Amino acid sequence: MSQPSSAAQVADEVRRIISPADLEAYRRELLTKNDPNAPKVIVCCGTGCQASGSLDVIDAMKKAVAEAGWEGKVVPRVKRTGCHGFCSRGPLVVIEPMDLFYQQVSVDDVEEIVKTTLIGGEPIKRLLYKPPDSKEPVQRVAEIPFYSKQSRIVLKNIGKIDPFNIEDALTHGAYQALAKCLSSMGPRQVIDEVMNSKLRGRGGAGFPTGLKWDSCARVEGTRYVICNADEGDPGAFMDRSLLEGDPHSVLEGMAISAFAVGSNRGYIYCRAEYPLAVRTLTAAIKQAEAMGLLGDNIMGTDFSFKLTVSTGAGAFVCGESSALMSSLEGKVGRPRPKYIRSVEKGFRDSPSNLNNVETFANIPDIIFKGADWFKSYGTERSAGTKVFALTGNVHNVGLVEVPMGSSLREIVYGIGGGIPNKRELKAVQTGGPSGGCIPIPAKFLDINVGFGKLAEVGSMMGSGGMIVMDEDTCMVEVSRYFINFLVEESCGQCSPCREGLTRMLEILTRITQGEGREGDIQLLQEIGTFTNSFSLCGLGTSAANPVLSTIRWFPEEYEAHIREKKCPSGVCKKLFHYEIQAETCTGCGLCRRKCPVQAISGEKKKAHSIDQSLCIKCMECYKNCKFKAIKVL
Amino acid sequence: MKIIMDGNEVAATSGQTILEVARANGVRIPTLCHNDALEPAAMCRLCTVEVDEGRGPRLVTACNYPLRRDAQVFTNSERVRAGRKLIIEMLYTRCRGSELLEELGREYGADFTRFAPNDKQCIMCGLCARVCERVGGKTLTLSGRGVEITVATAFDRASEFCIACGACARICPVQTIKMIDEDGERRILVQGREASRVKLIECVSCGKRFGPVLDLKEINERAGDSKVPPPNQGVCPECSRRNLAARMAERHFEQFETGEEG
Numbered sequence: 039m040s041q042p043s044s045a046a047q048v049a050d051e052v053r054r055i056i057s058p059a060d061l062e063a064y065r066r067e068l069l070t071k072n073d074p075n076a077p078k079v080i081v082c083c084g085t086g087c088q089a090s091g092s093l094d095v096i097d098a099m100k101k102a103v104a105e106a107g108w109e110g111k112v113v114p115r116v117k118r119t120g121c122h123g124f125c126s127r128g129p130l131v132v133i134e135p136m137d138l139f140y141q142q143v144s145v146d147d148v149e150e151i152v153k154t155t156l157i158g159g160e161p162i163k164r165l166l167y168k169p170p171d172s173k174e175p176v177q178r179v180a181e182i183p184f185y186s187k188q189s190r191i192v193l194k195n196i197g198k199i200d201p202f203n204i205e206d207a208l209t210h211g212a213y214q215a216l217a218k219c220l221s222s223m224g225p226r227q228v229i230d231e232v233m234n235s236k237l238r239g240r241g242g243a244g245f246p247t248g249l250k251w252d253s254c255a256r257v258e259g260t261r262y263v264i265c266n267a268d269e270g271d272p273g274a275f276m277d278r279s280l281l282e283g284d285p286h287s288v289l290e291g292m293a294i295s296a297f298a299v300g301s302n303r304g305y306i307y308c309r310a311e312y313p314l315a316v317r318t319l320t321a322a323i324k325q326a327e328a329m330g331l332l333g334d335n336i337m338g339t340d341f342s343f344k345l346t347v348s349t350g351a352g353a354f355v356c357g358e359s360s361a362l363m364s365s366l367e368g369k370v371g372r373p374r375p376k377y378i379r380s381v382e383k384g385f386r387d388s389p390s391n392l393n394n395v396e397t398f399a400n401i402p403d404i405i406f407k408g409a410d411w412f413k414s415y416g417t418e419r420s421a422g423t424k425v426f427a428l429t430g431n432v433h434n435v436g437l438v439e440v441p442m443g444s445s446l447r448e449i450v451y452g453i454g455g456g457i458p459n460k461r462e463l464k465a466v467q468t469g470g471p472s473g474g475c476i477p478i479p480a481k482f483l484d485i486n487v488g489f490g491k492l493a494e495v496g497s498m499m500g501s502g503g504m505i506v507m508d509e510d511t512c513m514v515e516v517s518r519y520f521i522n523f524l525v526e527e528s529c530g531q532c533s534p535c536r537e538g539l540t541r542m543l544e545i546l547t548r549i550t551q552g553e554g555r556e557g558d559i560q561l562l563q564e565i566g567t568f569t570n571s572f573s574l575c576g577l578g579t580s581a582a583n584p585v586l587s588t589i590r591w592f593p594e595e596y597e598a599h600i601r602e603k604k605c606p607s608g609v610c611k612k613l614f615h616y617e618i619q620a621e622t623c624t625g626c627g628l629c630r631r632k633c634p635v636q637a638i639s640g641e642k643k644k645a646h647s648i649d650q651s652l653c654i655k656c657m658e659c660y661k662n663c664k665f666k667a668i669k670v671l
Numbered sequence: 672m673k674i675i676m677d678g679n680e681v682a683a684t685s686g687q688t689i690l691e692v693a694r695a696n697g698v699r700i701p702t703l704c705h706n707d708a709l710e711p712a713a714m715c716r717l718c719t720v721e722v723d724e725g726r727g728p729r730l731v732t733a734c735n736y737p738l739r740r741d742a743q744v745f746t747n748s749e750r751v752r753a754g755r756k757l758i759i760e761m762l763y764t765r766c767r768g769s770e771l772l773e774e775l776g777r778e779y780g781a782d783f784t785r786f787a788p789n790d791k792q793c794i795m796c797g798l799c800a801r802v803c804e805r806v807g808g809k810t811l812t813l814s815g816r817g818v819e820i821t822v823a824t825a826f827d828r829a830s831e832f833c834i835a836c837g838a839c840a841r842i843c844p845v846q847t848i849k850m851i852d853e854d855g856e857r858r859i860l861v862q863g864r865e866a867s868r869v870k871l872i873e874c875v876s877c878g879k880r881f882g883p884v885l886d887l888k889e890i891n892e893r894a895g896d897s898k899v900p901p902p903n904q905g906v907c908p909e910c911s912r913r914n915l916a917a918r919m920a921e922r923h924f925e926q927f928e929t930g931e932e933g
Contacts, residue, residue, distance in 0.1 A: 353816065370813075375713035377736050530820030531714050531797065531813065534754070537761035540818050541786055561785075565757065571730050572716050572754045 052328040056338040058221035068209045075135045077114035082130040084121025085314055092129035098148040106152050114156055120283015122197040123437035124184055137178040140165040170433045170455050184434045187452045191423050192399045193439045196283030201318045204325040212286040213331050215402035219297050220339050228298040235409035236421040241394030242500040244489040254299045254381040257389035261301035263292050264392045267308040268350050268357040271470030274503035276425040277395035279437050281315035285322035291398030296343045299391050303344055307362050310349040319347050354527035358575050359392050372529040373575035416442030420488035428454050431508035443486040450506055461508035469500025471520045472580035474587025496587040512609035513592040514599050518546040520584035535578030538569030550610040554600035608670030611655045620645035622667035629659035675743045689733035689744055700733045700746050704796035711735035714797050717758050721745040755779050765791040769845045792847045792862050799839035799848055806838050824866045833867030835883035857883050876910035
């Protein structure tokens with residue numbers, strides 16, 4: 039397997055950029071050398087595709103391309119890129135300039151791709167993507183609804199550039215915005231442009247970025263620019279994909295921020311569980327420094343900005359700004375008990391500007407194309423786009439970028455392709471463990487996803503996790519799951535969060551086990567409201583959201599668990615059993631064959647039945663029955 | 672700056688915490704994790720009050736919230752009392768029998784039967800760890816996270832850095848940390864576990880065992896070459912006083928004998 043080492047990728051003779059104008063000259067030089075329409079084989083090497091074996095695919099592809107006879111044809115370049123976003127279909131291979139999209143490619147397919155497609159110019163039908171509702175495969179990337187319905191501005195280069203090759207990034211316009219700042223803008227102008235763009239922090243709270251920069255610039259002292267890359271929400275991987283796929287956009291955003299607030303020292307606090315992101319970042323910084331795009335005297339000017347990657351030690355709470363800064367200082371990562379903003383006293387008690395990965399990645403385009411261009415996306419109050427990690431019971435699991443204010447319907451059905459297995463959509467959970475569940479179909483399918491609207495329905499934007507839940511999801515169990523996560527991840531220092539979460543988990547656990555008591559719902563609400571208002575940090579003050587929002591929108595499910603000792607969704611094992619409806623059962627025998635404990639019996643073409651004493655409630659029969667003959671009772 | 676506390680205007684200077692202002696004006700705000708000698712930690716949250724600085728009331732902790740502009744403070748509102756009641760009830764499950772919590776419980780109408788006990792004998796106020804850090808003992812810290820957080824020594828072993836000053840035992844509001852002097856040794860016990868065991872020094876003058884060896888060494892080092900005479904090493908405070916008095920008396924009489932003073 040080939041893992042490019044950072045050292046090997048720094049070219050022997052590094053071209054140092056000596057002025058902002060020199061960058062543009064070099065970019066043109068690179069463009070004339072590399073024809074953008076030259077044939078390319080792009081292999082996604084994001085973490086998801088790597089897990090499905092893409093590194094073997096790219097190795098095999100390189101070998102096959104090198105060995106094939108090209109007879110005067112241009113030999114295609116085999117290129118590794120970051121995450122294309124369509125993770126459920128990996129490993130992904132894109133053939134350019136035909137824009138062919140191959141999915142679930144294995145090493146065995148490589149030879150055929152070279153022969154049939156690269157040399158023969160014909161697509162291979164079986165590797166093409168077939169949308170869930172159609173029998174005809176789609177050839178081109180641009181025609182796949184998952185991609186065509188997105189507005190990719192932050193993710194624009196991901197899947198196009200090789201993250202380990204700075205020259206590739208430069209041909210796609212990296213560092214142009216920084217050059218613009220250094221040649222024709224003052225720090226004040228940069229801050230004004232960001233303020234005018236109405237960009238709001240993408241980490242979850244949605245604080246106006248320009249305002250933060252402005253406050254930071256006004257405080258005297260050694261200023262720091264810090265990037266929060268401690269993405270920890272279960273199921274969320276927006277930041278990881280950015281760091282792995284287009285690290286220079288984040289580095290450039292940070293450098294622009296440093297230029298604007300007057301800082302020359304920056305840190306990226308990245309979670310250690312993202313080894314590929316750490317490696318990509320480290321290589322990117324090294325390459326940028328060697329070219330004079332970061333480090334001392336950037337592009338020959340007197341602006342210097344030194345960047346270091348620092349890794350966390352696995353605590354979710356370190357994504358909270360003050361805990362992050364404590365951890366960065368080498369102390370225990372616990373939130374600080376201080377009523378002072380980190381732009382005034384943050385890292386090392388100095389003014390610190392902390393932004394999220396996605397926020398920084400938005401900056402270069404805002405500066406280069408202008409605030410008005412940025413505002414053409416999104417709504418009046420929430421400008422730009424937002425990247426979501428779409429997961430759960432949806433056809434197309436992956437990374438999607440949509441304008442702020444897009445409706446849930448567009449995301450779940452338009453891009454996500456709807457709910458698999460003929461199930462109904464029940465709820466969408468946004469905002470990670472601190473967020474809430476938005477009930478559907480009530481009336482919220484057309485709700486606009488933006489900071490304000492989500493808060494109104496008791497959820498939040500959060501960093502961008504979006505979990506789609508179908509009718510087989512038990513909301514009590516969902517809330518128990520998130521509280522269980524938080525019990526382990528709370529830092530434990532303040533009593534409302536530590537004790538409140540412990541007690542809520544205790545109550546939720548007993549409800550899901552059929553031991554719920556009358557009054558438990560009120561008690562959960564009492565503790566939840568208390569925890570949310572008395573805790574010290576952002577984790578604690580949103581910790582009860584999963585409980586409060588599910589009680590608010592699904593009270594009948596709690597009541598069924600407590601009063602009737604029933605789990606209507608068939609999740610809490612002690613509270614339901616399966617029964618085969620004799621009138622709908624066709625006796626096809628599928629369930630009998632699928633049952634791992636031989637609990638189902640019945641003659642062919644006659645109604646089957648389940649032996650309840652043997653049934654382990656694994657759901658296999660229920661999931662596989664084509665006639666919906668198995669009921670949860 | 673105009674501060675109205677529970678309806679009365681009170682004297683306050685900018686930057687003072689709500690707790691400082693309350694105490695100076697005779698308003699009682701309960702605390703568990705606060706000590707005037709230490710930086711506020713805002714961990715117990717019992718001192719939470721409502722403050723309105725013109726943008727509506729919000730909950731803040733009195734121990735570390737600095738007043739800098741006109742504000743109305745409600746130290747005992749319904750919301751505040753409801754929260755305090757829950758804090759007391761929940762902390763009591765960790766530490767049943769604590770008189771301090773029982774008394775607070777009576778004040779706030781706590782119902783100690785609502786939650787099942789889990790007897791950790793510690794309310795996790797963190798005072799011991801903070802005073803240890805302040806004194807320079809480098810022994811006790813808050814270890815682990817979430818529900819698992821505990822007061823612990825490094826690797827849960829008796830610490831070799833403990834100077835056995837006993838500040839942790841003295842500051843513990845629920846008497847979970849014990850300091851026992853016996854058989855010429857001082858032992859510090861945290862929730863029954865030995866945090867340190869240090870030899871007590873024998874007074875060279877009277878022979879009584881009076882203080883931990885390391886503590887004295889630490890004090891001597893800290894006093895250093897300051898003008899204050901270092902405590903007589905190896906002499907107990909009683910003997911030290913007696914010896915000093917004897918020396919003074921001696922000098923006094925010497926003066927008469929040599930006739931230096933008129």
